[in-house]
Amino acid sequence: MSLLQRVKNVVRSRSIHVCFVDVGSCNGCDIEVLATLAPRYDIEQYGIYVHNNPREADILLVIGAMTPQWEDKLPALWERIPEPKAAIAIGNCPISGCVFQRRDTYVSAPVAKFIPVAAEVPGCPPRPTEILSAILSLAPTVFKDFEERRR
Amino acid sequence: MKKVVDVSFPVGPVHPCWKEPVRLKCETKGEKVLQAEVELGYMKKGIERIMRGRPWQEVMFLAERICGICSVIHNMVFIEGMEAMSGIPVPPRAAYLRVIANELDRIQSHLLANFSYCYTIEHETLGMYLLNVREKAMDLLERLTGARVNKAYMIPGGVRFDLQAEDHVIISSTLDQIEPDIMRYTRMFSEGPLIGLRSRGIGILSEVHAREAHAVGPTARASGIRTDLRTQHPTYQKIGFSPVVRTEGDNFARVMVRFQEVAESIGIIRRCLDGLPEGLIRSGGVCGAGTITHRGEAPRGELTYYLKADEYGRIVDISIQTPSIMNIEASAHYMIIGATSLADVTSTFISADPCIACTER
Amino acid sequence: MGFTSFAWYLKEFFRREWVAKFLFVKTAPLVTPPFFRDVPTLTEKECSHCRACMMICPAPGAIEVVHGGGVWHPEIYRGHCIRCGLCVETCPETVLASGRILSVQEADGTSFDATYYIQVDQTKCMRCGNCCVSCPVNKEVDPQMGSGGYSSNDEVIMRIEAGKHHVIHEDRCVGCKTCENTCPNTAIRVARVVTAHQGEAT
Numbered sequence: 001m002s003l004l005q006r007v008k009n010v011v012r013s014r015s016i017h018v019c020f021v022d023v024g025s026c027n028g029c030d031i032e033v034l035a036t037l038a039p040r041y042d043i044e045q046y047g048i049y050v051h052n053n054p055r056e057a058d059i060l061l062v063i064g065a066m067t068p069q070w071e072d073k074l075p076a077l078w079e080r081i082p083e084p085k086a087a088i089a090i091g092n093c094p095i096s097g098c099v100f101q102r103r104d105t106y107v108s109a110p111v112a113k114f115i116p117v118a119a120e121v122p123g124c125p126p127r128p129t130e131i132l133s134a135i136l137s138l139a140p141t142v143f144k145d146f147e148e149r150r151r
Numbered sequence: 152m153k154k155v156v157d158v159s160f161p162v163g164p165v166h167p168c169w170k171e172p173v174r175l176k177c178e179t180k181g182e183k184v185l186q187a188e189v190e191l192g193y194m195k196k197g198i199e200r201i202m203r204g205r206p207w208q209e210v211m212f213l214a215e216r217i218c219g220i221c222s223v224i225h226n227m228v229f230i231e232g233m234e235a236m237s238g239i240p241v242p243p244r245a246a247y248l249r250v251i252a253n254e255l256d257r258i259q260s261h262l263l264a265n266f267s268y269c270y271t272i273e274h275e276t277l278g279m280y281l282l283n284v285r286e287k288a289m290d291l292l293e294r295l296t297g298a299r300v301n302k303a304y305m306i307p308g309g310v311r312f313d314l315q316a317e318d319h320v321i322i323s324s325t326l327d328q329i330e331p332d333i334m335r336y337t338r339m340f341s342e343g344p345l346i347g348l349r350s351r352g353i354g355i356l357s358e359v360h361a362r363e364a365h366a367v368g369p370t371a372r373a374s375g376i377r378t379d380l381r382t383q384h385p386t387y388q389k390i391g392f393s394p395v396v397r398t399e400g401d402n403f404a405r406v407m408v409r410f411q412e413v414a415e416s417i418g419i420i421r422r423c424l425d426g427l428p429e430g431l432i433r434s435g436g437v438c439g440a441g442t443i444t445h446r447g448e449a450p451r452g453e454l455t456y457y458l459k460a461d462e463y464g465r466i467v468d469i470s471i472q473t474p475s476i477m478n479i480e481a482s483a484h485y486m487i488i489g490a491t492s493l494a495d496v497t498s499t500f501i502s503a504d505p506c507i508a509c510t511e512r
Numbered sequence: 513m514g515f516t517s518f519a520w521y522l523k524e525f526f527r528r529e530w531v532a533k534f535l536f537v538k539t540a541p542l543v544t545p546p547f548f549r550d551v552p553t554l555t556e557k558e559c560s561h562c563r564a565c566m567m568i569c570p571a572p573g574a575i576e577v578v579h580g581g582g583v584w585h586p587e588i589y590r591g592h593c594i595r596c597g598l599c600v601e602t603c604p605e606t607v608l609a610s611g612r613i614l615s616v617q618e619a620d621g622t623s624f625d626a627t628y629y630i631q632v633d634q635t636k637c638m639r640c641g642n643c644c645v646s647c648p649v650n651k652e653v654d655p656q657m658g659s660g661g662y663s664s665n666d667e668v669i670m671r672i673e674a675g676k677h678h679v680i681h682e683d684r685c686v687g688c689k690t691c692e693n694t695c696p697n698t699a700i701r702v703a704r705v706v707t708a709h710q711g712e713a714t
Contacts, residue, residue, distance in 0.1 A: 022171050024194045027508040028219025028300040030170045031263060035289070038282035045538055052167040069193045070172075077165065092571075095591040099212055099571050104200040122551075124571075124594035125219065125300050129542050208706050212570040212596060276524070290545075297549040297611050303596045306708045311601070312613075313620045339524075342517050433622055433710035463629055463703035 005148055012058070012084075012143040014047040018135065019057035019081070020090075023074055024107060025064030028125040029091040033061060036128040043132060054080045058143070059135060062117070065093035065100045065107035071114065078115040084146040086118040087111075088134055091125050098124055118142065157181060160493065164193050168271045168497040171507035175483065177496055184496060187487045189479055194511040202469050207233055207307055207438055210466050215301045217471065218509040220263060222301050223256035224449040230305045232445030232458045237307070239436030243428040245309035246386045251322075251423050252295055252304050254416040258329075259288040260450035261369075261409040261416075264504040265340075268406050271498045272349040277339055284332050287325055294318050309433035323424055326417050333417070337410040341403075350403035354486040354499030357400055364481035367474045368452025369412065370503050373397050373404035380448035390422050402502040409504075438464025449474050451504055473509040549597040549611035552588055559584045559607045565599035567626060567687040567704055575599055602626070602706075622710045628687035629703040630670065630679050636699035641672045643691030643700050649684055 020033050036043040037050060054060070054077050062074070078087070089111055092098035097109030111117060121134045160179050164172035172193035178186040198217055202210045207230070214229040215222040227249060234241060241249075262285040269278035289299050295314060296302035304310055314322075340346055356366065361374035371378050372395060379394035381387040395411040397404040440462045446455050452474030459468040482503040490496050544550065561577055561584040569575045574592040577584055586599070586607060600608045601617055602624040617623075641661020644650055647669055650657060654665040661672035670679045670691075677700075687704045 019165075021165055022194070024196055025508065026216035026219040026222075026301070027171065027506065028216070028222070031220055032300060034170065034263070034266075035282065035286065037279070038286050039279055040283060040286045041542065052165050052169070054165065064194075065196060067193065067195055069195070073164075092591055092594060096573070098592075098594060099209075099216060100196050100198070100201065101572060102201045104197060104203070106195055106197040106200075120591060122590040122593070127299065127544065127548070129544070206704055206706065208568055208598065208704070209570045212594065293545065294547055297547055297597060297613065298595065299548075301594070301596075303598075308708055309710070311597075311622070311708075312616050315616065315619075339520070342520065344517050431710050432620065433708045435707055435709040437705060437707050463631075463705050465703060 002148075005145060008147070009144055012146075013140060016046075016048045016059060016135065016139050016143075017057045018048055018050045018059045018061060019052055019054045020050065020061035020063060021052070021054075021074070021077060023062060023064040023070040023094070023111065024067035025091065025093050029063040029093070032125045032128050033063070033090065033131060036132055038128075041128045041132055043135075046132075046136060048135060055082070057081050058085060059139065060085065060087040060115075061090050061131075062087055062094045062111050062115070063090045065097050065109045066111055066114065067107055071108065074111070074114050084143050086138060086142040087115055088138060089117045089120045090131060092122060093124075095120050095122060162496060166497070168267075168501060170267070173479075173505070173507045175487075175496070175500060177487070177493070179493065182492050184487055184490045184493070187483045187496070189483045191479075191507070191511055194507050196512065198512040199469050199471060202466050204465055204467075206463070206465050210469075211306070212301070212303060215303060217473070217512050218506055219300050220260050220506060221256060221450045221509070223253050223304065224447055224454060226303070226305050227253055228445055228447035228449075228454050228456050229458070230307055231447070232443050232456050233307050233438050233460070233464070234436070235445060236441035236443040236458060236460060237436060237439035237464070239308045239438070240434050242309055242431045242434055244313075244430045245432045245434075247423050247427050248295075248310045248314055248432065249305055250386050250390065251314070251420050252292065252302065252310075254420050254423075255288055255292045255295070256302075257416050257450045258413050259285050259292065261413050262288065264450075265406055265409055267501050267504075268402070268498065269340075271501045272346065274343075274346060274349075277336060277343075277346075280332075280336055280339075284329055284336070287329055291322050291325055294321065306433070307438050308436040309431070313432050314427070319424060319427075323421065326420060330414070330417050333410065333413050337407070337414075340410065341407060347403070349495075349498060350401065350406065350502075351399075352401050352403075353495050354402045354482075354490065354502060355400050356481060356486050358398075360485040361400070361481060364485055365477045366452075366481040367477050368449070368504075369405055369408045370478045370481060371452065373408045374400040378453075380446055380453055384447070387419075390419055390426070392419050402499055405502045405504075440464075451475055451478060451506060451509070471512065473506070473512070475504075475506040475509045478503045479505045479510060547612050549595055549600075549613055551590055551593050551595055552586075552597070552600050552608040552610040554585060555607060555609045557605050557607045559586060560605050562604065563686055563688065564602050564604065564626060565608065567628075568598045568602045568624065568706060570594070570596060570598065598624070620710060622708065624706055625709055626687065626704055626706045628682070628685040629705065630682050630685055630691075631701045631703060632677050632679060633699045633701075634677070636697050637677050638697055638699070639672055639675055639677060640696065642694045642696065643677075644668070644671050646690050646694045648688060648690060649686060
């Protein structure tokens with residue numbers, strides 16, 4: 001393993017930028033992602049920085065049940081995220097459509113139809129600890145030795 | 152020819168300050184905003200369409216998932232509407248427990264809204280303090296109802312779980328811890344000079360404009376309109392409270408109204424816990440047919456449910472009017488106009504506490 | 513006024529506890545509190561295959577009573593379950609457990625009670641008999657039922673008799689809505705009426 005790769009591994013494991021995008025949820029998962037910012041859970045002590053800019057994100061948190069407006073916008077947003085990247089589905093909505101996947105609905109869950117989803121956090125909504133542990137467990141597997149594996 | 156509008160400046164739909172997708176199109180001249188327009192439709196799930204033909208035990212969960220932040224009040228208004236329609240009595244203990252759950256939910260919702268505002272004006276310290284206090288309120292809600300966000304606490308004829316004796320003590324002791332913290336943060340907010348520069352006199356909504364835009368909730372109360380539907384609720388009338396009204400109408404007043412309402416809510420919960428009647432928590436009624444329009448005071452303002460049910464209690468027709476749509480209109484058409492800096496656009500919009508999931512359903 | 517607030521900020525930041533902890537503190541590992549109602553787990557009790565949990569579940573496809581290892585048992589699908597706890601409360605045999613719902617429910621004496629009603633719109637019904645044939649209760653009672661929904665057994669829930677749809681035993685309906693889903697003309701509808709009780713009152 002080259003020295004450069006080793007440095008990259010260390011840096012990437014200490015600095016994970018997270019972008020969350022709401023594609024039609026009830027807001028419950030949004031506020032649980034926000035609650036991970038709270039000093040009790042304190043997502044930033046692990047080097048995870050939550051903001052909404054896809055162009056500097058590593059991990060995309062997808063929240064919501066895929067409304068028609070997002071069907072073209074979410075893949076476009078996914079394209080803008082630089083490699084290495086991964087998407088996590090937060091809550092039941094992106095996994096199965098939750099209670100909205102019924103007759104007469106507008107949503108077209110799951111999100112995995114539109115972008116590749118690397119991990120799922122079930123729950124309606126999941127607890128902040130579950131979101132936190134999902135990000136922390138996924139990040140090393142995606143980012144470790146990324147350049148060497150790609151070669 | 153003199154050019155009036157320099158740039159049509161879009162904010163959103165994915166924006167660091169906004170938790171939910173909405174697009175705000177600002178027609179600007181320099182940094183001055185001449186006109187703003189809201190573009191909605193990113194979150195439309197068709198909840199009202201899904202609700203039709205379903206009994207209360209399914210609609211209740213859909214109603215909660217209209218808005219995850221104020222899920223208790225959506226549940227409460229729907230269930231109270233069904234009860235009023237079918238003539239189901241509510242035991243007094245259950246009515247008091249509902250008020251406790253509702254006020255705890257209002258505390259966490261207001262603290263989250265104020266956190267968002269502090270985050271938007273880049274005062275993260277106060278924002279984090281508020282989130283920390285909010286976690287305590289969330290713990291109490293979890294203790295009472297068993298879940299953090301979508302609680303599913305109220306059912307026709309009562310509530311699902313009784314308040315346990317040890318939880319009674321823990322809720323009152325935690326409220327004692329929360330209250331001095333809220334006082335301290337209110338003082339930090341009202342006295343902070345940097346906060347004052349970003350908040351005082353910005354995004355003014357006068358009383359006339361608030362009435363024109365049909366503003367509701369804290370947005371209206373910050374502009375001097377004395378409107379609070381809790382004063383018409385029988386249980387609240389028994390407990391007694393006075394709505395918080397301020398007259399400035401700017402961002403500062405809107406956030407302060409929410410801070411003061413948190414203190415007011417703590418008082419309401421205390422009085423509820425002191426006067427909690429003994430007895431059953433469920434009366435066991437059956438939902439029947441009828442038509443009703445039922446209102447309630449959500450953390451963001453007036454919430455209206457129009458319900459029509461068939462003889463088995465299934466929803467035939469439902470129409471929901473949520474508070475955020477009026478406040479978003481007031482925000483886009485009156486508050487933002489004349490903003491002298493684009494940085495104030497986001498903070499003014501957030502100060503009205505817009506909930507896009509509510510608005511579009 | 514400005515200076516006092518500035519001093520206030522300094523005081524906020526330089527509290528001894530805060531300065532001492534600033535560099536080294538990490539949040540303690542958080543535990544899920546016992547009163548949180550998580551995805552239901554199975555207790556040792558025996559499931560009687562009454563399907564009350566399936567009928568009250570508000571989320572589509574979250575719970576299913578399946579036959580495995582010689583016994584019936586409810587299976588819960590993560591990713592669909594919204595953790596509302598209604599199945600735990602409604603189960604008459606206390607097969608499921610979640611958080612402290614069971615203990616609180618025992619202390620309060622609360623229960624859910626579901627009754628099912630079958631509504632047939634005779635103007636829409638085409639007398640095809642799909643509902644009668646597909647009904648799982650009818651299948652158990654009268655496996656010989658003809659494809660047109662004709663039956664000589666009087667214990668079936670519904671049958672086609674003299675060119676007309678008749679509901680005979682509405683009380684035996686389990687509320688599964690199979691008939692509603694197989695009806696080609698949405699003529700038959702099942703109502704699940706749930707009431708919440710406490711104590712001995714029914």
